[in-house]
Amino acid sequence: MIPQLIWVLGLLLVVVTLFVRNRPRMDAVALLALVALALSGVLSTEQALAGFSDPSVVLIAALFIIGDGLVRTGIAYRLGDALVARAGSSETRLLVLLMLSVAGLGSVMSSTGVVAIFIPVVLGVAARLKIPPARLMMPLAFAGLISGMLTLVATPPNMVVHSELRRAGFDGFGFFGPTPVGLAVLVLGVLYMLAASRWLGRAGGDDTTTAPRLTLADLAGAYHLSERERRLRVRADSPLARQALNELELRREYGINVIAVERQRKFRTLLLMATGNTQLEPGDVLLVDLASPAIGLLGAYQALGLEPMPLNASYYSLHAHQLGLAEVALPPESELPGKTIQELGFRSRHRLNVVGLRRHGRPLDGVLVDEKLKGSDTLLVAGEWKDIHRLQAQGRDFLVLSLPAEVDEVAPTAHKAPHALLSLAVMVILMVSGLVPNVMAALVGCLLMGAFRCIDLDSAYRAIHWPTLILIVGMLPFAHALQQTGGIDLAVQGLVALLGDAAPRLVIAALFVLTAVIGLFISNTATAVLMAPVAIATAQQLGVSPQPFAMTVALAASAAFMTPISSPVNTLVLGPGQYRFGDFVRVGVPFTLLVMAVTVLLVPWLLPF
Numbered sequence: 001m002i003p004q005l006i007w008v009l010g011l012l013l014v015v016v017t018l019f020v021r022n023r024p025r026m027d028a029v030a031l032l033a034l035v036a037l038a039l040s041g042v043l044s045t046e047q048a049l050a051g052f053s054d055p056s057v058v059l060i061a062a063l064f065i066i067g068d069g070l071v072r073t074g075i076a077y078r079l080g081d082a083l084v085a086r087a088g089s090s091e092t093r094l095l096v097l098l099m100l101s102v103a104g105l106g107s108v109m110s111s112t113g114v115v116a117i118f119i120p121v122v123l124g125v126a127a128r129l130k131i132p133p134a135r136l137m138m139p140l141a142f143a144g145l146i147s148g149m150l151t152l153v154a155t156p157p158n159m160v161v162h163s164e165l166r167r168a169g170f171d172g173f174g175f176f177g178p179t180p181v182g183l184a185v186l187v188l189g190v191l192y193m194l195a196a197s198r199w200l201g202r203a204g205g206d207d208t209t210t211a212p213r214l215t216l217a218d219l220a221g222a223y224h225l226s227e228r229e230r231r232l233r234v235r236a237d238s239p240l241a242r243q244a245l246n247e248l249e250l251r252r253e254y255g256i257n258v259i260a261v262e263r264q265r266k267f268r269t270l271l272l273m274a275t276g277n278t279q280l281e282p283g284d285v286l287l288v289d290l291a292s293p294a295i296g297l298l299g300a301y302q303a304l305g306l307e308p309m310p311l312n313a314s315y316y317s318l319h320a321h322q323l324g325l326a327e328v329a330l331p332p333e334s335e336l337p338g339k340t341i342q343e344l345g346f347r348s349r350h351r352l353n354v355v356g357l358r359r360h361g362r363p364l365d366g367v368l369v370d371e372k373l374k375g376s377d378t379l380l381v382a383g384e385w386k387d388i389h390r391l392q393a394q395g396r397d398f399l400v401l402s403l404p405a406e407v408d409e410v411a412p413t414a415h416k417a418p419h420a421l422l423s424l425a426v427m428v429i430l431m432v433s434g435l436v437p438n439v440m441a442a443l444v445g446c447l448l449m450g451a452f453r454c455i456d457l458d459s460a461y462r463a464i465h466w467p468t469l470i471l472i473v474g475m476l477p478f479a480h481a482l483q484q485t486g487g488i489d490l491a492v493q494g495l496v497a498l499l500g501d502a503a504p505r506l507v508i509a510a511l512f513v514l515t516a517v518i519g520l521f522i523s524n525t526a527t528a529v530l531m532a533p534v535a536i537a538t539a540q541q542l543g544v545s546p547q548p549f550a551m552t553v554a555l556a557a558s559a560a561f562m563t564p565i566s567s568p569v570n571t572l573v574l575g576p577g578q579y580r581f582g583d584f585v586r587v588g589v590p591f592t593l594l595v596m597a598v599t600v601l602l603v604p605w606l607l608p609f
Contacts, residue, residue, distance in 0.1 A: 005485040012478060015431050016171055018320045019565065019581040026565075026581070027467040030474020042481050050480070051473035055439040059474065060568055061464050063443035066424065068463030071120045072413050073420040074321055079121050086129060091131060092194060098122065098136065099143035099190050106147025107154045107182075115569050117424075119576055122217040127405060131494075137577030138587060140191040144569040146189050148524075148558035149182030151175055157317045157528035157557035164532035169460040173554075181555060181602050183593055192594065216316045216404045219325045223356030223363045224381045225316075228290040231309040233260075234273035236282040237307025243428055246276030251369055254300050255291030259382050260323055260352050261317075262287065271322050273384050276348050287323075289355045289382075291368075318380070320406040321414070324385040329378050334398070341379075351387045354386045356380030403475040419452035426474050465575060475565055479500075504544055504609050505600055507554045511535055512596045513554035520566045524557040531557070544609040551603050559595045561588035573602040 001264045011196060018029045025271045040049035053058060057327070080408035083101070087094035098118075106114045119377030120139055152162060152175045162172040170212050193200075220226050234547055250256040263286040272278060286306070301308060316323055330336055336344060346352050346577075357364045357371060358378045364371065373379075378401065381388070385407060391398055394576060427445030431438050445509040455463070481487075492538070498510075520529040529551045539546035564584045 004040075005078070005487050005490075008478070008481045008487065011451060012446070016259055019563075021581075022546050026465070027470040027474065028571070029473045032474075033046065034477055037477050040486065042071070043477055047480050048477050051476035054476055055437065057440040057469055057472055057476075059442050060116065060213070060572070061469055062439070064114060064445050064464045065446045065455065065460045066427065066442065066449065067116045067120055068459060069420050069455040070424065070444075071458065073417040073454050074414040075417055075424075080419075083121070084125055086101055089129070091129070091135070091197075092245055093127065094129070094131075094264075095136065095139055095193060095197075096190055099146075099186070099193065100138050101141060101149040102143035103150060103186050106144050107150035111144040111147045111155060112568050112572070113139060113466060114147070115117055115572050117596055126600055133198075134577045134583075135197055138200055138583070139189075139572040141569045141573045141577050142561060143186075145558055145560055145567060146182065146186050149178050149485065149555055151179060151182075152177055154178075154526070155558055157524050158554045160533045161535075161554040161557075164536065165546065165550050168533075168536050168546070169301060169538070173547075173551070178554060181551075181599060184598050184602060185555075187593070188594060188598060192591050196215050197250075197592075199587055214404050216325055216406050217314065219380060219404055220314055220316055223358065224291065224365070225355060225380075226314055227509040229311060229315060230288050230290060231311045232286045232288055232301065232306040233304045233309050234280050234282055234284045234286065234453060235307055236384075238280075238282065238308070239354050240280050241282045242279060244277055244279050245274060245455065250304075251291075254304070256292070256300070256304075257289040257353060257355065258286050258320070259355065260284070260287045261541055269349055271319055273323075273351060273387075274347070274353065275351055279566045285309055286543060287319075289353070292582075295598065303358055306366055323382065323386060324388050325380060325408065325433055326388045326391070326403055327378055327400045328376055328381055328391070329401050330373065331399045334375075337373050337377075339374045341368050341373050344373075346381065348379075350383075352381040352383035352391065354379050355382045413454055416452055416454045420449060420454045423448035423452065423454065465572075467575065472568060473566065504542060504548075505604060507542065508549060508594060508603065509539060509600050511538070511549060512556040515553050516559050516562070516592060516596075519557055519560050520563055523559055524567065526545060528557045545607065548603045548607040548609060551607055552599055554596070555584065555599050555603070559592050561592050561595075563588065 013034045018024070034048050034051075037043045038045050042574075043319055059185075081192055083094060083097055087097055102114055102118055118140055119137075122136045123133055125131075126136055142212055148158065152158050158173070158178060161179075166172045220229075225596060233413060240250075245258055250258060260274055261272045261278060261280070263270045263272055263281065264283060267514070300306075316325055340352050341357070344354070354368060356379070357368050358380075359374065360376065378554055381391070386398070391400060423445050427441050430436050430441035430444060436444070439492050445461070450457070450460070511534075515531045518530065532550060535549035536546040537554045539549040560570065564570045564579065564581060570584060576584075
């Protein structure tokens with residue numbers, strides 16, 4: 001077995017070296033390693049390909065689909081809105097809230113699942129606040145890993161160690177057994193990530209030369225919309241109440257262009273796009289575009305029974321998931337030049353409002369309805385995203401030049417959000433209760449998402465990040481290879497021989513290091529299976545309680561911070577964060593040493609020898 005062990009260790013060294021160089025791609029390297037292990041005879045073909053049927057791989061694929069279902073139904077963006085609302089413009093507050101939220105959820109359900117669900121949320125928040133995703137993705141992953149240290153059921157290694165203690169005749173851990181140490185590590189992790197932000201800001205960045213996409217704010221600024229936006233409430237005594245917009249002539253008579261209507265219902269506020277047939281009701285809040293900011297000073301509001309309402313931000317940004325903007329040009333073959341905007345009938349024909357016009361690169365102010373169009377003009381239209389997309393198909397008369405970045409956040413199945421939440425709740429309940437394995441719970445969630453039409457099959461297949469899965473599949477065979485060639489047993493025997501009579505705290509530190517190092521190459525569950533008996537046997541040889549030693553193994557198995565392949569959680573954020581292998585090493589190794597110090601200090605205090 002020695003020649004085979006040397007071959008496996010040498011191959012592992014080559015793979016890690018290529019990972020560090022980031023060339024070729026990591027998923028390609030993983031596949032090459034898989035083939036090399038099979039062709040060399042170390043593993044059979046079935047063993048080498050076993051990762052394709054591994055439950056953890058299927059679980060991750062299913063969670064990608066669940067996450068995309070939450071995006072398509074708008075839940076992910078609403079969660080992002082909640083984070084942004086509480087964090088404001090403070091990146092520090094956002095990072096703290098993100099890590100606390102992920103750690104809290106991960107303490108009662110799969111950390112991999114929580115991270116997979118939060119990835120689209122974080123990407124959306126980063127885009128809105130113009131924060132590099134690298135500054136948030138690694139804190140997301142670290143919080144997911146730390147969640148495994150908060151409760152007994154948070155991660156499989158905790159249960160493995162607990163079961164091994166019971167099997168050996170000792171008391172296991174309570175539900176909150178790891179919690180004190182986990183909370184200390186969580187606080188330390190938040191502080192560490194706040195300090196490490198300067199490193200994360202320089203991580204990845206392969207796309208730094210890409211020009212940023214236009215946003216709703218950019219389009220509004222180019223056409224001077226922000227100066228003309230108002231929110232006006234229809235009073236009970238307003239002469240506008242119970243009348244249709246096409247009967248009121250507000251745009252022609254008063255220069256008031258109604259874009260949308262906020263209408264209060266029992267438990268929510270509806271946003272209705274304004275059409276000529278829209279009938280106003282008392283209490284409606286009108287989102288309007290004024291021909292001139294001075295209109296409100298002329299007594300028009302009072303005469304029309306309208307009451308100005310606060311507008312703390314652009315209503316296009318506030319309602320970005322439903323209300324959009326797009327720039328429209330007139331192609332050479334268009335028959336529209338020479339016609340007025342009124343004659344185009346945008347509102348009646350296309351359910352869109354013309355809110356801006358640029359001529360020779362300069363926006364025109366004033367009432368635009370009677371302005372005759374020229375071939376070089378560009379129009380800015382506002383309305384529902386689905387109507388903007390419909391306009392794109394009419395290429396003869398209109399050419400949609402640019403759609404803002406917020407179009408990516410449109411939820412095509414927003415009306416299915418309650419069904420998506422139900423599917424997610426069923427999955428979480430099944431995971432927490434343990435009625436079925438986690439992978440079955442995730443597959444049930446996926447099937448429910450499909451049955452409720454939250455996501456279709458084509459979208460589900462596109463949602464899976466295949467490079468991540470291939471990377472995991474390619475690295476899983478190393479666990480079998482190291483076990484079959486005796487590599488793991490050799491390391492364990494060396495620890496017992498070297499530290500069997502050392503001081504207990506030194507043995508705990510050594511156990512932490514060995515568990516964390518082994519966890520770099522095999523799953524944390526397999527690491528716990530291998531190291532839990534070693535920890536208990538070492539404690540018995542020293543004549544002390546095995547519980548602090550077993551707890552150290554459980555905590556170290558979750559301390560997989562050092563490389564992107566040491567945990568599926570890290571692998572999940574590798575692509576979205578645009579990280580390199582060395583980014584995890586640079587940030588993760590110092591933090592792992594800090595976690596080890598906390599473990600060595602607190603575990604013997606909580607669980608005396």
